[in-house]
Amino acid sequence: MSIKTRFAPSPTGYLHVGGARTALFSWLYARKHGGKFILRIEDTDLERSTQESVDAILEGMTWLGLEYDEGPFYQTHHFDRYKEIIQQLLDQGDAYYCYCSKEELEQLRTEQMANKEKPRYNGKCRDIVGPKGDREAVIRFKNPVDGAVTIPDLIKGDIVVANKELDDLIIARGDGTPTYNLTVVVDDMDMKVTHVIRGDDHINNTPRQMNILKALGAELPKYAHLPMILGPDGARLSKRHGAVSVMQFRDDGYLPDALLNYLVRLGWSHGDQEIFTIDEMVEHFDLENVNVSASAFNTEKLLWLNHQYIMNSDPAHVARHLSWHMGELGIDPTEGPSLIDMVKAQRERCKTLVEIAAASVYFYKDFDAYDEKAAKKNFTPGSDEVLARLHDEFAAVTEWNGEALHQIVLNLAETMALGLGKVAQPLRVAVCGSAVSPAIDITLSLLGKEKTLARIQRAINHIKNLN
Known part of the structure; x- marks a missing residue:
């Protein structure tokens, strides 16, 4: 079997640390097994998706050096294909039109909450056949009501979810645009993705997506759900914890190699080894040794690791990244000593490229x-x-x-x-x-x-x- 993994961010913001780790693990798995790594931009949320965010994601991937074999693919280019699949599900009887108003659904939710029941759609329109004239309707997937879905998760082990816990999710909005769970299924199927490696915040989506894939007669990919990254306070890593954008780490003077090394160790281990070259990451990486529990982000550890890379990497490699920081200070590196010599002179005392640049200004100005x-x-x-x-x-x-x-x-x-x-x-x-x-x-x-x-x-x- 030819391995194919994918990284599929939504362009509603920058490339954050959690996304970068997901991309890295997916990239490493593909490289380890001689497979292919896809970049897919999931931009069907037309209101929140921006070109600026797309550019930020591409810039982050380039800076990290995570080259992709196929893509970037954009979901907005595949609307005809999604429409075709939705019609197929309707024709098969695996989807139906739902005419329940927002008010009806809200009332239903309120009643269920009052009765301490799990809020879920009650299937009122489940047996309606065909559209009702020109009335606007969403389209729901007719989820099986009996049995259970078993996710043979490559990290967490088997996860069993009863079908009765899964309601009939919406696969097309009232205006006809497809929803996330439908587009992901179609793309993974069409692109022949064999391994879906993503954050464990998607575990609730996985059984629903597996049921849609089964309805389409598609081969199921293998799933691996990565534990989340926490801030130092134990809460999920977010903006309030500081630099969570990948490019913010570049701006703060970190080498991409150091950040990748830190991220690969944030949830995975190979014995007691702390520092890995990219080739060593590819050689040793596996999903079996990914931790089941969440990992805490430690900036001090990352800073230590960055200093190790600055001191021990090829000075020419460090100098290439230092050049950008010198430019940010308005310095032309050709108007003074070579940046390679500057790295050699400053690397023992400076932990970041920002520190090297600031400590080197007087050599040029x-x-x-x-x-x-x-x-x-x-x-x-x-x-x-x-x-x-x-x-x-x-x-x-x-x-x-x-x-x-x-x-x-x-x-x-x-x-x-x-x-x-x-x-x-x-x-x-x-x-x-x-x-x-x-x-x-x-x-x-x-x-x-x-x-x-x-x-x-x-x-x-x-x-x-x-x-």
Whole structure:
């Protein structure tokens, strides 16, 4: 059997963390078994679906690197097919027109609630044959009344639902547009989806969809329902917990690899292994080891993981993602050291790409002012003389490299009988604007001779003006 999975988001908002994990698990399962992964945009909710949301979903999938083999397919392009299937169900006697008004249904619901009964349609129109003139009607699926549906869930085990618990759901609205449970069934059938991997908030839909598939004589896919993701407070993850949009994580400086690694471990495990390459995820992933219980989202753990990726990934890969953040700060990376060298210099101390970008601005742009605290501590009387000596020594250097520059700093500290900090720190503040930077030899090497000399001279003038 050729495996085929799908990710089917509704374009009513951004691609959120839960959706991204569903997409990842579906993608991994297809890749593990040499199958195909489909992207389907379920946009039949015409009032809430937007092109902006479609674009956000596509952008999120691209940033994560979850390439799809087929699609994106749009349900709004398949209305004729849904109409054909609805008619087939009517002709078979597996669907019927329902003329109950909203008021009647509301009254029915109120009475059932008062009697402490489960609210459900009572089948009043179930035996009506054919439409009643021009009266507007919805179309309902005639769900079996006897027996039970067993979902052989690949994560949760067998889930049994009695048919009497399932009412006759609406498959077409009064205006003729199909509803979610009908369109999903038709698409999964037509696209030959073999495995439906989705959140466990869909468990209530699954037996209904299975009954429709059976009525159509279709082969049932295998189902796997993923447990939900919770916030730190134990409630379902939502906007109020902060960054739940995938692209918000990009904006906050996370690498997509780190987010994927975090998401795959959010509900699945392979021994005690914490860090996985994409190839390792594909090799080891299975549904048997997906947790049955919900998982809590831990931002601190994600941040730790992101730092591991920044430190240990190919610097060229990190630099490609860093480039976007430099652009957000109005910096052209070609007007300074290479971003690969910048990643190497900053990755030990920075946990996000946002931190690297912010800590690297002075390599590309002159700063307007010195950090007040750093200048007060290090630009003291006599520090201008130290900087003047350094300026002369650096100006005489013919080959600008970190090792030689560091030796000059060491020699000057010894010659002037000063602690290394009394030389290196005024120099650091002079060229960086603050007391924090990579090692001074790396900092000077990346800045280059011209910028270093100009900034040292500026600092000398500044100190003279102060004193």
